[in-house]
Amino acid sequence: MLKREELLRIFESVGAIRHGHFELSSGLHSGTYVQCALVLQYPRFAEKLGQALAALFSDARIDAVVSPAIGGLIIGQEVARALPEPRLSSGGGVPAVFVERDASGMMTLRRGFSLNPEQHVLVVEDVWTTGGSTQEAIRVVEEAGARVVAAGALIDRSGGKIDFEVETQSLIQLPIASYEPEDCPLCRQGSMAIKPGSRYVRSVS
Numbered sequence: 001m002l003k004r005e006e007l008l009r010i011f012e013s014v015g016a017i018r019h020g021h022f023e024l025s026s027g028l029h030s031g032t033y034v035q036c037a038l039v040l041q042y043p044r045f046a047e048k049l050g051q052a053l054a055a056l057f058s059d060a061r062i063d064a065v066v067s068p069a070i071g072g073l074i075i076g077q078e079v080a081r082a083l084p085e086p087r088l089s090s091g092g093g094v095p096a097v098f099v100e101r102d103a104s105g106m107m108t109l110r111r112g113f114s115l116n117p118e119q120h121v122l123v124v125e126d127v128w129t130t131g132g133s134t135q136e137a138i139r140v141v142e143e144a145g146a147r148v149v150a151a152g153a154l155i156d157r158s159g160g161k162i163d164f165e166v167e168t169q170s171l172i173q174l175p176i177a178s179y180e181p182e183d184c185p186l187c188r189q190g191s192m193a194i195k196p197g198s199r200y201v202r203s204v205s
């Protein structure tokens with residue numbers, strides 16, 4: 001089992017967790033920046049993190065993993081891969097199903113994915129800030145008639161404020177500390193906030 005320090009080192013080594021002075025997409029300033037796609041782009045890291053997250057649910061019976069797209073896709077797949085063969089086995093392992101937004105912006109099951117009432121579901125996402133996407137995925141699973149038994153994320157930025165009313169686990173707790181620019185202690189120390197995502201946007205446009 002990887003320790004928190006080892007997990008943090010993996011994220012930091014690829015810039016998926018950065019320390020400094022950042023302007024977030026919300027316009028708020030923060031001393032940390034998180035972008036899980038930067039660690040999940042590496043299959044060996046994704047696999048390791050999936051194993052570590054799946055291990056937190058070793059006491060639960062899990063028949064399916066459901067993730068909100070896009071952020072949950074890769075980690076959902078890797079957590080499912082790491083789980084033991086389910087009772088209702090197709091021979092292919094635990095299915096990794098995803099929910100996505102329809103034209104009206106509602107999270108929904110598409111592509112012929114289905115869940116049945118016998119299935120115990122683990123909902124998995126990359127990062128929780130408010131946990132809104134995971135909450136929506138839980139609703140979709142329940143409307144499909146299956147039972148959500150647990151929820152997991154790589155990183156919980158909520159500071160323990162989230163309550164999904166099921167067993168909840170995350171690999172790293174990294175409470176978000178963000179400030180209005182005029183109240184930002186980092187600005188007061190004289191440094192400039194950078195927009196961490198913007199250079200990646202520029203490089204593809």
Ligand SMILES: [Zn+2]
Nearest residue numbers: 029184186187
């Ligand atoms: Zn600032």
